[in-house]
Amino acid sequence: MLSRRDFLQVALATGALSGAGNAWPSFAAGTMLTEAELLAFEPLGNVTLLHITDIHAQLVPLYFREPSINVGVGESKGLPPHITGKAFLAKYGLEAGGAQAYALSDQGFSTLAREYGRVGGVDRLATMIKAVRAERPDNTLFLDGGDTWQGSYTSYQTQGEDMVRVMNALGTDAMTAHWEFTYGTERVTELLEQLAFPFLANNVRDTDWEEPVFDGIATFERGGTKIAVIGQAFPYTPVANPRYKIPTWSFGIREEAVQAQVDKARAEGAELVVLLSHNGFDVDRKLAGRVQGIDVILTGHTHDALPDAVTVGKTLLIASGSHGKFLSRLDLDVRDGAVKGYRYKLMPVFSDIVTPDPEIAALVEEVRAPHKAELNRVLGKTESLLYRRGNFNGTFDDLICQALLEERDAEIALSPGFRWGASLLPGQDITVEDVHNVTSITYPAAYRSEMTGAFLKTVLEDVADNLFNPDPYYQQGGDMVRVGGLGYTIDPGEEIGKRISNMTFLATGAPIEAEKNYTVAGWASVNEGTEGPPIWDVVEGYITNHTTVSVTPNDAVKVVGV
Amino acid sequence: MKALGLKGKTMEDMTRRDALAFAAGLVAITVLPLPVLAAEETAMDEINKFVGGGEAAESGRVTLETPEIAENGNTVPLTVMVDSPMTADDYVKRVLIVADANPRPGVATFHFSPKSGVAEASTRMRLARTQNVIAVAELSDGSFHMAKSMVKVTIGGCGG
Numbered sequence: 260m261l262s263r264r265d266f267l268q269v270a271l272a273t274g275a276l277s278g279a280g281n282a283w284p285s286f287a288a289g290t291m292l293t294e295a296e297l298l299a300f301e302p303l304g305n306v307t308l309l310h311i312t313d314i315h316a317q318l319v320p321l322y323f324r325e326p327s328i329n330v331g332v333g334e335s336k337g338l339p340p341h342i343t344g345k346a347f348l349a350k351y352g353l354e355a356g357g358a359q360a361y362a363l364s365d366q367g368f369s370t371l372a373r374e375y376g377r378v379g380g381v382d383r384l385a386t387m388i389k390a391v392r393a394e395r396p397d398n399t400l401f402l403d404g405g406d407t408w409q410g411s412y413t414s415y416q417t418q419g420e421d422m423v424r425v426m427n428a429l430g431t432d433a434m435t436a437h438w439e440f441t442y443g444t445e446r447v448t449e450l451l452e453q454l455a456f457p458f459l460a461n462n463v464r465d466t467d468w469e470e471p472v473f474d475g476i477a478t479f480e481r482g483g484t485k486i487a488v489i490g491q492a493f494p495y496t497p498v499a500n501p502r503y504k505i506p507t508w509s510f511g512i513r514e515e516a517v518q519a520q521v522d523k524a525r526a527e528g529a530e531l532v533v534l535l536s537h538n539g540f541d542v543d544r545k546l547a548g549r550v551q552g553i554d555v556i557l558t559g560h561t562h563d564a565l566p567d568a569v570t571v572g573k574t575l576l577i578a579s580g581s582h583g584k585f586l587s588r589l590d591l592d593v594r595d596g597a598v599k600g601y602r603y604k605l606m607p608v609f610s611d612i613v614t615p616d617p618e619i620a621a622l623v624e625e626v627r628a629p630h631k632a633e634l635n636r637v638l639g640k641t642e643s644l645l646y647r648r649g650n651f652n653g654t655f656d657d658l659i660c661q662a663l664l665e666e667r668d669a670e671i672a673l674s675p676g677f678r679w680g681a682s683l684l685p686g687q688d689i690t691v692e693d694v695h696n697v698t699s700i701t702y703p704a705a706y707r708s709e710m711t712g713a714f715l716k717t718v719l720e721d722v723a724d725n726l727f728n729p730d731p732y733y734q735q736g737g738d739m740v741r742v743g744g745l746g747y748t749i750d751p752g753e754e755i756g757k758r759i760s761n762m763t764f765l766a767t768g769a770p771i772e773a774e775k776n777y778t779v780a781g782w783a784s785v786n787e788g789t790e791g792p793p794i795w796d797v798v799e800g801y802i803t804n805h806t807t808v809s810v811t812p813n814d815a816v817k818v819v820g821v
Numbered sequence: 822m823k824a825l826g827l828k829g830k831t832m833e834d835m836t837r838r839d840a841l842a843f844a845a846g847l848v849a850i851t852v853l854p855l856p857v858l859a860a861e862e863t864a865m866d867e868i869n870k871f872v873g874g875g876e877a878a879e880s881g882r883v884t885l886e887t888p889e890i891a892e893n894g895n896t897v898p899l900t901v902m903v904d905s906p907m908t909a910d911d912y913v914k915r916v917l918i919v920a921d922a923n924p925r926p927g928v929a930t931f932h933f934s935p936k937s938g939v940a941e942a943s944t945r946m947r948l949a950r951t952q953n954v955i956a957v958a959e960l961s962d963g964s965f966h967m968a969k970s971m972v973k974v975t976i977g978g979c980g981g
């Protein structure tokens with residue numbers, strides 16, 4: 260719980276187009292942190308944008324540790340969001356050892372988590388959204404960047420329906436998508452029937468005639484201002500996720516289609532143009548420099564939480580974190596068809612401080628009730644901090660890899676570099692819900708097959724290039740594939756084919772041999788017809804066998820040249 | 822403006838990139854380099870044949886739209902557009918499309934006349950692996966213009 264030190268006192272965000280001021284509240288010691296202070300914001304202008312993204316179906320409060328490593332390459336090297344930990348705190352002038360460090364870094368995470376408690380919860384988000392709407396009833400637009408319908412036990416059991424109900428109840432004004440598509444063409448179409456607001460995906464076309472599948476744009480009027488919101492779905496959905504689930508939908512960045520939509524919106528009188536994007540931060544930073552006329556890009560996909568807007572020319576980029584941990588508020592002064600000023604605040608949703616909204620709390624209770632016994636079923640306990648976020652193996656990934664090696668009797672394990680998944684503190688029970696929070700996908704089969712050393716190298720090189728290609732348009736998002744039983748050295752700044760070296764078979768300490776076959780267990784294959792038990796059963800088996808799990812930090816992956 | 826000489830070995834950046842891909846091939850699979858080299862020469866041969874001793878410039882007049890990363894290497898959409906008034910005096914005659922690392926690099930040749938109205942065409946192609954797609958346009962004044970884009974073919978997975 261909260262101690263006396265390091266509480267939040269809000270110093271108001273003072274942003275201007277000149278980029279002055281750090282827009283994050285300062286947390287002065289000795290002041291009691293309250294909901295009012297979390298929300299405090301001196302309103303500006305005529306439009307308020309509220310943004311959440313990548314909540315990954317997390318309805319209830321959780322722990323979420325930010326990454327300790329997020330390597331930037333090419334033009335993004337050393338720029339936010341490719342700064343972590345102490346350097347991040349220093350860059351934004353944030354206090355170490357307090358609420359700011361807890362919310363935005365990995366520094367002292369386990370200790371601070373006990374002090375400040377859980378984050379997120381849609382009932383808490385609802386309270387904050389309603390408070391802003393009450394203050395700015397005619398000015399507020401609430402936008403969801405997608406990755407909303409997937410990532411939990413209940414979203415899997417209801418095939419996304421629980422989230423549609425909740426997002427409808429929150430009064431969402433528009434959304435875009437990525438993981439939503441992994442429910443497949445038919446289910447997405449069904450859910451859209453239930454959705455009470457626009458589902459925007461300007462960059463999705465049918466594979467026959469390249470015709471739009473979804474609405475690309477929605478227009479709103481707030482505070483007397485005409486606002487155009489263009490939705491940009493994750494461009495590489497059919498590459499990063501199974502194509503067979505959505506065989507007739509084609510994606511891509513489609514820069515020219517974004518420009519065409521912006522130009523059309525302006526011609527039809529839009530005074531404020533917003534791109535609600537699931538491109539990922541670096542892709543959006545590049546796009547902002549190439550597409551003219553976007554005022555605001557609400558970024559998503561890469562789960563970055565930045566306490567200040569990033570500007571590219573006249574375009575503001577906002578990064579609102581993930582898992583319901585933050586609510587972004589951006590006030591804009593729009594006059595004569597241009598943004599004259601802005602004020603921004605990334606508001607952390609500290610679950611112990613924000614009062615749950617009773618209406619949404621009741622709805623969450625209702626959707627979880629049929630699954631309560633399974634959600635709460637305890638499988639074991641962890642002695643270690645379990646987390647995933649970061650470019651390379653996290654401790655939760657190491658646990659999954661260990662489960663694959665042992666339960667599937669394999670020599671090497673591969674686990675996908677997803678960026679979603681809640682953290683668990685040392686000493687916490689591990690429940691079925693916790694396992695699903697890091698594994699819940701619609702293609703969960705844990706395969707077991709043989710791969711040559713040469714093929715394993717190809718896999719590592721291919722994934723590394725999807726993460727570290729110096730041109731963001733060739734990046735696919737996600738992090739490096741996680742490995743068990745295998746060590747390697749990576750130089751992210753190298754070219755494809757030259758990043759990976761020193762591949763080692765950890766069981767013997769011998770180098771991986773190109774021609775030799777290894778037994779590999781993995782999950783989340785994008786290939787149709789993959790066979791094996793669901794990954795959550797594999798992980799459950801491992802945890803129940805061991806009762807208490809402990810994960811030592813993985814030192815088999817060495818990063819050089821950064 | 823970058824000129825692309827077609828007689829000598831002056832496709833500098835393309836050669837460098839392919840050399841790297843070639844090196845990668847050597848590490849992963851030891852038998853592939855020969856066909857890759859052969860394909861590269863054939864792509865240049867195709868272009869040389871098309872321009873017949875002329876020189877194609879990256880003048881910005883040709884726009885080549887391809888996905889940055891292919892969703893399916895077996896059917897990659899492409900659209901090529903050439904900025905031209907398409908009048909009897911000034912029009913686009915032909916556009917050649919080549920994929921520089923395909924076993925058969927020639928993808929298509931589109932023929933236009935002033936009656937085409939606009940010099941634009943779309944098709945789909947198969948790409949064996951990550952490579953450059955090159956469009957070369959021949960105009961009625963005898964000049965050649967080109968555009969190039971790289972399409973990545975990946976095994977996928979892991980995103981998100």
